[in-house]
Amino acid sequence: MQANLATLLATIPEISLCSSADLYGGEEPGLPVLKIQGASGSAAVALQGAHLLSFIPAGGRELLWLSPKAVFAADKAIRGGIPLCMPWFGRHPEGLPAHGFARSSNWDVSEVEILGNGDIKVVLVLHDTAATQALWPHAFVFRLALTVGRELTLALSVENLSDQPAPFSQAFHSYLAVPDVTEIAISGLDGCTYVNTLLEGHPRKVQEGDLHVQSLTDRVYLNVPAKQVISHGSGQTHIVSDTHSAIVWNPWEDAAKLADVGQGNYPGFVCVERGDVLDNALTIAAGGVYRASMTLSE
Template sequence: MQTLSAFDSRLADAAGVSVASSTEIHGGEGAGLPMLIVENALGRAELTLQGAHLTSFVPAGGRELLWLSPKAAFVPGKAVRGGIPLCLPWFGGHPEGKPAHGFGRNQPWTLVGAEALSDGTTRVTLELLPNDATRALWPHDFVFRLAVTVGSALTLALRVEHRGEVTVPFSCALHTYFAVPDVTLADIDGLDGCTYINTVGGANTRHAQQGTLRLDAPTDRVYLDVPAVQTIRTAQGTTHIESDTRSAVVWNPGDFALNIADVGEAYRHFVCVERGDVFDDALTLAPGDVYEKWLTLSFS
C-alpha cells in the first residue's frame, strides 16, 4: 500500500490537512488508498495520493459538487470511478495500445507542499516523477505537479515540465464527474456555436452545438476551442466550470453503463464536463517546454 513518509506527514500536520485511509472514509476491503482531507472554514475536499485524484469537494454550507460512484473501488493501480481523474500524458486510447488516458491517474504521487493561505483557503501540492512503471509507457523525463486550492471554490493548477531529449505528443484532461440529481434534466451552457466531435460508436463526425445541451442518450462529445466558462444548471443550482484549456469533453454512457461494473444504474446521477487539451487541441512538447493550465469549480 502507498503510504505517507514522515516528511509528507509533517507537511499535512503543518497545514491542518489530515490523513486517512479510504477504508476509514468509504469502507471496502483491504488496505485501501491513503487520502488527504483538506478542510477549512470555506470548504472541504478529499483526494487520494494515487493519481492526485480529487474525490470530493463541498463548499461550506453547500452541496457535493463531485460524483463518486457508489461502486468505486479504492485499489492500488486502478483508477477510482468518479471525482477528477487526471488523464495524462495522453487522453483516450493510445495508437500503440497502451492503457487509455495515460498513467497519471494510476501512479502514486507525493505530497510536496501544504499551506494555509491568508485568504482562508488551503493549498496542497502533489508531484509525480518518472519511475520504472512510467518509463515502460513513456520513456521520457518529466515533472508533473498539481496544486489544489480549497476554499469556497476549488482550483486545480497543473504544471508539466518536459525534461526529455525529444519532442513528444501530449494531451490531457481533468476528467471531472459532476453530481446531478438527474442527468436528463441538467442543462449545460457555454458551448453554443462550438464544433464538437461525436465519438459515440466510433462515429467521429463533426457538428456545431446549437444552444443549451441536455443529454437524453449515450453521449461522448469532444468540443474544440471552447470559451473559458461552462455551467451546469439543475434544480439544486448552478455549477460553474472555468479553465484556460481549449477543449471540453461531455460524457455520460447512458444505459451502456449497465455493462460498466463500477457505474451501473448510477449513471443517472452524473455528467462529465471535462476540460483539457485533446484531439485537435492536443499539442507537442519540445525538450524544456512547460505546460501550465488551471481549472476552477464553484457553485451558486
C-alpha cells in the same frame, strides 16, 4: 508512502491522512487519502492519481460524484471525482493503457499551506520512473496544485525534462453531481464544433444552443470558451478553465456494462471535462512546460 508526509501535515491541522476505507468503505487497507477541512470548503484527494474525490464549499453541496461502486485498489483508476487523464487522453494508438498512467500512479505531497484568505493549498508531484519511461519515454515532473475554498482550483504543470519533444494531451475528467442528468442544461458550448465519438467515422457537428443530455453521450468539443455552466435542480455548477477542449460524457444505460458504475446510477452525474485533446493536443518542447488550470464553483 513518502517518509516526511507526517511531518509536513503536522504543520496544517486542517489536513489529515486517512484511508479510503474509513471514508468510503470497501476492503482494508484501501488507499491513502488526504482529508482537507477548511473554513471555506472541504475536499478529499487520493494520493494515487492525485485524484480529487470530493469537494464541498462551506454551506454548500457536494459538487463531485463518486460512484457507490468505486474500487480503491493499487494501480486501478477510481470511478468518479476528478481523475487526471494524461499524458494522453482516451485510447492509445499502440494499445497502451487508456487515459495514460497519471491517474493510477502514486503521487507525493510536496507542499501544504493555508493562504492569506483562509483557503488551503496542497501541491502533489509525480516524477518519471522506469515504468513510466516504458510507456512515455520522457523524463518529467508533473505538479498539481489544489486550492480548496469557496471554489476548487486545480493548477497543473507538466515539465518535459528530456531532450526530445513530447506529444501530450490531457483532461481534468470531472464527474459532476447532478440530481437528474435528464433535466440538466449545459451552456457555454453554443457554436462550438464537436466530435461525436459514438458514430462511425466520428462526424463533426456544431452545437446549437444549450446541450441537454437525453441518451448515451460522448462528445469532444474543440476550441471552447473558458466557461461552462451546468444548470440543474440543485442550482448551478460553474467551470472555468484555460484549456481548449471540453468532453461531455454520460454512459446512460451502458452504465450496466461498467462494473464500477452499475445499473441505475447514471442519472446522478454528468462528466463535463476540460482539457487539451484531439485537435487541441500539443507537443511539449524539450525543456518546455505545459500549464493548465480549472476552477469549479457553485
